[in-house]
Amino acid sequence: MDQQAELLRAVELLRAGRLVAVPTETVYGLAANALDASAVSRIFQAKGRPLTSPLIVHVATVGQARDLAAVWPMEAEKLAQAFWPGPLTIIVPKKPCVPDLVTAGLPSVGLRIPSHPLTLELLRLCELPLAAPSANLFTGISPTTAEHVRQGLGGAVDLVLDGGPCDVGIESTVVSLAGTGPRILRPGQISRDRIEAVIGAVEVGAGAESPGQHPKHYSPKTRVILGPAPGTGIGAILNSANMPSDAHEYARRLYGLLHELDAKGLDWIAIEPPPELPEWAGIRDRLVRASSPV
Numbered sequence: 203m204d205q206q207a208e209l210l211r212a213v214e215l216l217r218a219g220r221l222v223a224v225p226t227e228t229v230y231g232l233a234a235n236a237l238d239a240s241a242v243s244r245i246f247q248a249k250g251r252p253l254t255s256p257l258i259v260h261v262a263t264v265g266q267a268r269d270l271a272a273v274w275p276m277e278a279e280k281l282a283q284a285f286w287p288g289p290l291t292i293i294v295p296k297k298p299c300v301p302d303l304v305t306a307g308l309p310s311v312g313l314r315i316p317s318h319p320l321t322l323e324l325l326r327l328c329e330l331p332l333a334a335p336s337a338n339l340f341t342g343i344s345p346t347t348a349e350h351v352r353q354g355l356g357g358a359v360d361l362v363l364d365g366g367p368c369d370v371g372i373e374s375t376v377v378s379l380a381g382t383g384p385r386i387l388r389p390g391q392i393s394r395d396r397i398e399a400v401i402g403a404v405e406v407g408a409g410a411e412s413p414g415q416h417p418k419h420y421s422p423k424t425r426v427i428l429g430p431a432p433g434t435g436i437g438a439i440l441n442s443a444n445m446p447s448d449a450h451e452y453a454r455r456l457y458g459l460l461h462e463l464d465a466k467g468l469d470w471i472a473i474e475p476p477p478e479l480p481e482w483a484g485i486r487d488r489l490v491r492a493s494s495p496v
Contacts, residue, residue: 225365435469
């Protein structure tokens, strides 16, 4: 099946309430019609994801995002113009048309325009907002290739659109505009200083409105140690000698390498902590969660 035929098949499946794995610039997402609660429920079932974890909704245009928002603050417009399409999720108060299942019962919704051309075209063709968390089992390593999706979810997905390896490699930055002031709930490639250059001062802190808040997340089955390697067992070491010094290139490679190492049956993976610099905040967050005990 050629790519255009696959896109049309994906549109057909999504309109019928089925699941399609889609490439984005961050990671592959497990997509369903965000306005169809029964379709969204299939996402939770396929991933083994708790209903308390909200989903991000992907749209094709800023106008579609506004249509789902009960309030669209000036800061949302500025961030959308600066960073969309791209790896930034903006949380705003939601309209009733967005099912509570999507938002874990919260009155706000996370919205994003992805920049991957294949998924942007899919969003335009299907004319639906798509709920799309990472296309993997809950708390596992996020997929950055179509093969990762097939290995992780298998027959739980009706179609996997192959858009090649993801360019960013870690999940989007999440900014909430649904509270008393702007707050970064999950760091990502778009750093705090870049956001503050657009909308002014931003707080940083976790919040239930954002996915990716579980202490154990983004994690291989193999034990991950954030620090020196232990003295026993067989493992792999990721450090400044064998990993990129550029934060964006490091993020692009990280999950793929963890998938590869996880398949080797090692006792541990020891990872040198990344620099405490703004551009490394998203990577640090993922590694801290990946190395957390169960």
